[in-house]
Amino acid sequence: MWMSNLPPFIPFFIAALLVLVTRGHVRNAILLATPLLGGLHLWLDVQPHVPMVATDSLVTASNLSFNVSMFAYQLEFMRVDKLSLLFGYLFHIATFIAVIFALHVRDTTQQVAALLYAGSALGAVFAGDLISLFMFWEGLALSSVFLIWARRSERSINTGIRYLIFQVMSGVLLLAGALMYYQQTGSTAFNYIGIESTAGMLILLAFGIKSAFPMLHGWLTDAYPESTPTGTVFLSAFTTKVAVYALARGFAGTEILVYIGAIMTCFPIFYAVIENDLRRVLAYSMINQVGFMVCGIGIGTALALNGAVAHAFNDVIFKGLLFMTMGAVLHRVGNINGSDLGGLYKSMPKTTVLCIVGASSISAFPLFSGFVSKSMVMAAMLEEGYDYLWLMLLFASAGVFHHAGIKIPYFTFFHHDSGIRTKEAPTNMLIAMSIAAALCIFIGTQPQYLYALLPWHVDYWPYDVTHVLAQLQVLFFSALAFVWLNKRGLYPPELHSVNIDFEWFYRKLLPASGRAGFGLMQAINNTSSRFVLGSWRCFQSLFQASRFSQYHLASSWPTGSMVLWIGVILGGYLIANAWFGG
Amino acid sequence: MDHDHKDEKTYLFDNPRNVSRLLLGFYIICAVLFIADFIVHRHTVHPWEGLPGFYAIYGFVACVVLVLIAKEMRKVFMRKEDYYDVDE
Numbered sequence: 001m002w003m004s005n006l007p008p009f010i011p012f013f014i015a016a017l018l019v020l021v022t023r024g025h026v027r028n029a030i031l032l033a034t035p036l037l038g039g040l041h042l043w044l045d046v047q048p049h050v051p052m053v054a055t056d057s058l059v060t061a062s063n064l065s066f067n068v069s070m071f072a073y074q075l076e077f078m079r080v081d082k083l084s085l086l087f088g089y090l091f092h093i094a095t096f097i098a099v100i101f102a103l104h105v106r107d108t109t110q111q112v113a114a115l116l117y118a119g120s121a122l123g124a125v126f127a128g129d130l131i132s133l134f135m136f137w138e139g140l141a142l143s144s145v146f147l148i149w150a151r152r153s154e155r156s157i158n159t160g161i162r163y164l165i166f167q168v169m170s171g172v173l174l175l176a177g178a179l180m181y182y183q184q185t186g187s188t189a190f191n192y193i194g195i196e197s198t199a200g201m202l203i204l205l206a207f208g209i210k211s212a213f214p215m216l217h218g219w220l221t222d223a224y225p226e227s228t229p230t231g232t233v234f235l236s237a238f239t240t241k242v243a244v245y246a247l248a249r250g251f252a253g254t255e256i257l258v259y260i261g262a263i264m265t266c267f268p269i270f271y272a273v274i275e276n277d278l279r280r281v282l283a284y285s286m287i288n289q290v291g292f293m294v295c296g297i298g299i300g301t302a303l304a305l306n307g308a309v310a311h312a313f314n315d316v317i318f319k320g321l322l323f324m325t326m327g328a329v330l331h332r333v334g335n336i337n338g339s340d341l342g343g344l345y346k347s348m349p350k351t352t353v354l355c356i357v358g359a360s361s362i363s364a365f366p367l368f369s370g371f372v373s374k375s376m377v378m379a380a381m382l383e384e385g386y387d388y389l390w391l392m393l394l395f396a397s398a399g400v401f402h403h404a405g406i407k408i409p410y411f412t413f414f415h416h417d418s419g420i421r422t423k424e425a426p427t428n429m430l431i432a433m434s435i436a437a438a439l440c441i442f443i444g445t446q447p448q449y450l451y452a453l454l455p456w457h458v459d460y461w462p463y464d465v466t467h468v469l470a471q472l473q474v475l476f477f478s479a480l481a482f483v484w485l486n487k488r489g490l491y492p493p494e495l496h497s498v499n500i501d502f503e504w505f506y507r508k509l510l511p512a513s514g515r516a517g518f519g520l521m522q523a524i525n526n527t528s529s530r531f532v533l534g535s536w537r538c539f540q541s542l543f544q545a546s547r548f549s550q551y552h553l554a555s556s557w558p559t560g561s562m563v564l565w566i567g568v569i570l571g572g573y574l575i576a577n578a579w580f581g582g
Numbered sequence: 583m584d585h586d587h588k589d590e591k592t593y594l595f596d597n598p599r600n601v602s603r604l605l606l607g608f609y610i611i612c613a614v615l616f617i618a619d620f621i622v623h624r625h626t627v628h629p630w631e632g633l634p635g636f637y638a639i640y641g642f643v644a645c646v647v648l649v650l651i652a653k654e655m656r657k658v659f660m661r662k663e664d665y666y667d668v669d670e
Contacts, residue, residue, distance in 0.1 A: 155667065273652035274660070346593045382627040390628060398644040414595065466625045469618060474641035476612050481645035483605070492653045498666065499659040507666055 004045040005066050007077040007126055008088055009136070011038050012095075012119030016112045031099045031111060035118070039092030046088075048081045065128075073188060075135075076128030082455035086309055087125040087245045089453065091118060093439075094237040094316050101324050101432035102230035113146035114234045121238040125245050129188040130178035130203075133246070137174055137210075140239055141167030147231035148223050156226040162507075163223040166216070167239075170209035177202030193250040204251060210243035211294060212287045214263050218503035220287060221271075225279040225336075229327035232279060236323050237316045240286060244293045244312045253300025258381075261298055262389045264291030269399035271501060276337050276494050278408055279326050282319070285362065285404045288396060289315045295393065296377040299384050302456035307376025310454055314369040314443060318361035321436035322408065325355035328425035328433070329412055338407070338494035343417030351425045352413040357437040361444065363405035364397065366471055369440045372447035372462045375471070379460070398478045405475070406482050411494055612638075 002011075015034040019027050066078035095118040105111060120139030127133040141164060148160040180199035182188050193200045212220045220240070224232050251257060268284035268291075275281045289311070296308030328351050329344065330336045345352040357368070364370035374397070381390045424430070443450050451458045485491040500508075548554050595601055616638050626632045633639075 269648060270652045270655055273649055274656050345595070346591075379627075387628055391630075394640060395644045395648075398641045399648050402645050402648060417596075464625075465622055469615070469622060469624060470631075470637045473615050473619065473635075473637035476608075476615055477638040477641035478645045479608070480612050481642045481649070483608070485646065485649055490653075491649060492656065495660075496663050497656075497660045498663055499656070500661055500665070501659075 002041060002045075004041075005078050007066050007123065008038055008042060008092075009077075009119040009123035009126070012115050012122060016115035016119065019111050019115060020108065027111070028103055031103065031115070032096070034115065035092045035095035035099060039089065039096065042085070042088050042092060046080055046085065048085065070131070073131050073182075074129065075132040076189075077123065077132055078126055079128030079190075080126065082453070083245070083248065083309065084125045086313065086453050086455060087241065088122060090241070090313050090316055091121050091125070091238065094118075094320060095234075097317075097320060097324075097432050097436050098230070098233045098237060100435070101233055101327070101429050103428040104426060105228075105230055107150060107228075109146055110150045110228065110231060113143045113150070114231075116143035117147065117234060117238055121242050124242045128190060130174070130181065130190050131188050133190055134171060134175050134178055137206075137242075138168065138171040140210075140242060141171060144235055144239060147235055148227045150231055151226060151228050153226070159223045159226045163219045166209055166219040170206045173202050173209070174206035177206060190249060192252065195251070195254055195256070200251075204247075204254070207243050207246045207250065208260075210239055211247060211290055212240060212264070213260055213294075214267060215502050217264075217268075217287050218501065218506070221280055221283045221501060222503060224283045224286075225277050229331045233320055233323045233327055236282075236286060236319050240290050241312050241316055244290060244297070244308065247294065247297050248305060248309055252297055252305055254298055257294050257298025258386060258389060259298075261291045261293070261295030262392045264288065264294060265396035266291075266392055266399075269396060269403055271499055272399075272403035273407070274492055274497075274499055276339055276497055278336050278338050278341075278412060279323065279330070281338075281403055281408060282322055282326060285322075285400065286315075286319060288400055289319065289362070291396070292374055292377050292393065295389070296380060299377075299380050299386070301380055301384065302458075303376055303383065303460060304380035306451075306454045306456050306458055306460070307373055307378075307380055310373035310376060310450055311370075313450065313453075314361065314373045314440075317436050317439050317443075318358050318369060321354065321358035321433055321440065322362065322404065324429065324433045324436065325351050325358060325425075326408070326412070328429045331429070332422040332425065333420055337496065338411040339496055341412045341418055341420065342415040343413070344420060344422070345413040346417070347420070347422045348413070348424050350430055351433070352409065354430075354433040354437050355409045355413065357440055359405045359409050361440040363401035363475060364471060365405075365475060366463070366468045367441070367444045369443040369450075371444060371471065372450065375462045375467055376460055394474070398474055401475050401478045402482060406479060 011034055015030050018030050022030060065076060068075045068077065095114075098114065102110070102114065117140060120136045120143055123136035124133055124140065127136060145160050145164045145167070148156055148163055150156075177199045178188060180202065181193065181197070184197060184199055193203055195201050195204055209216045209219075224235050227235055247257065265288050268287040272281045272284040272288075275284065293308040293311050293315075296304040296311070299305075326336055329341070329348065332348070333341065333344070335341065361368040361370045364374045378390065378393060378397075381393065425433070447462060451460075482491070543549055543554070595604075616635055619635050619638065624631065630636055
């Protein structure tokens, strides 16, 4: 359609400019056309030059390039191989669905920010060198923060600032690592980096912040639920997945990632069970899902890496679907607390069904998309002998079904009748959700199409009796546990509350200790000045009382006259020096 | 939509018999799946997978443990909704 080496981010950035200056139907047309045409172009016109080799390493190959020179650096904006293409297709699909979902939004800031955000994500996955990656990395941060601020509540303003600090910190670490890497290797090419060098560790940390590694994850659970109903759908699609792409590209096979990933799958599910804000439950769920991807990347075999990126692909779609259903409920009801909802299947039946499709996908129910990708990572873990970690991931899988597969639909749409009656979700939202749901089912039932897009050679088929039976057993008996716990009255009720997580350290402890420290310094200042002044006055009164005070020079003089006399003496000295010295 | 609260439409799960039917069907499927473990030969890799009913029991126990630990977590981590808002 257009020249095949035009980097995909450019049409998105141009569209963002156009959206800024248009309104109404013209704007909507641009919003819809951009990901649609961009995606088609990518599908039809852009091919990697050399097919992927069936080994663990990626062959970076393309006769397409779009290089720009900046200062001493060669920026490569168009590095095309199956890995970047997979994410390229994914981001176009995600943008298209999210744009339909947000078509009713009149807020220009959100629409422009969304396109810039999607464009930055595309720029990042096609970037061939670390410097251009850095540029788009920061682009992601700066555009997405406006989606958070768009809600214009006091909470979202503060959250956005914290979010920005984390994201920019990630970018700074990336830049520092990139420059060190350049110094060590003489090249800024973005390929396998590894953690053997300090540069590698810095870059891993940068990627880790954006992937929500444990203790670096606070921004995700803090910020995503504070955005608008439509904004969160965009947010969920890009930042973490660009980070997963970057990890797959730069750190495939790095063993520590297996352990980090396993931790990431486990700790969020506990929070998800007791969290009230249902979009925060989904945010914790995101960390859990990314954990599976990080595990797969850490294992590093073709099966594991394929599983990781396939799961990233599916996750954007089913997570987007879940955020869309919750966004629709928030849009209609104005409240997304599990404690306040219930019985909404009566008013929003279609949204209910679509939510159940999303929930089944995230739980890896057979015939839904999650099943065909998550099982790859699990199988790879067993193959490589990570037996105990595999048990952790199995635990996490059961947990996911519990909080995302059951809790989200149940407390929103069923449970008890909260008395809320509202309209069904608006048509554009229903269309967007239906497309996502259809994709979940399509990929789940016909996985071969997704498998064909995967970067490494695929020799896996998820539908055999063993896998299906095992998975169904896990899921149904997890559900049985839910039913049993409820019948026994053991299940924790949804309560108006927040639960403190690692962010407590910098949201409470740090400011509190800062205030305490400041208070301490003030106290020290007060005490010491009292002491010094007191001692001085004591000395003064002693002096006055003594016999020395009768003498003329002992009286206290005004500072002004002392200065005057010093001036006189100095002046006299200077004159005398000039007179007798010169 | 102008439904009076007096003649409010009855929905699917307002009827307790439907809920019971759903649960019954669910229990039956669970039983079938558990029994299937003894009939179907599962191809196993992990040493524990060979235990009969492994996945069913693991799924059930994992969820119960998860929820009970989460409940305990609340005692340590739960705060009022405006906990973080106070200072800002």
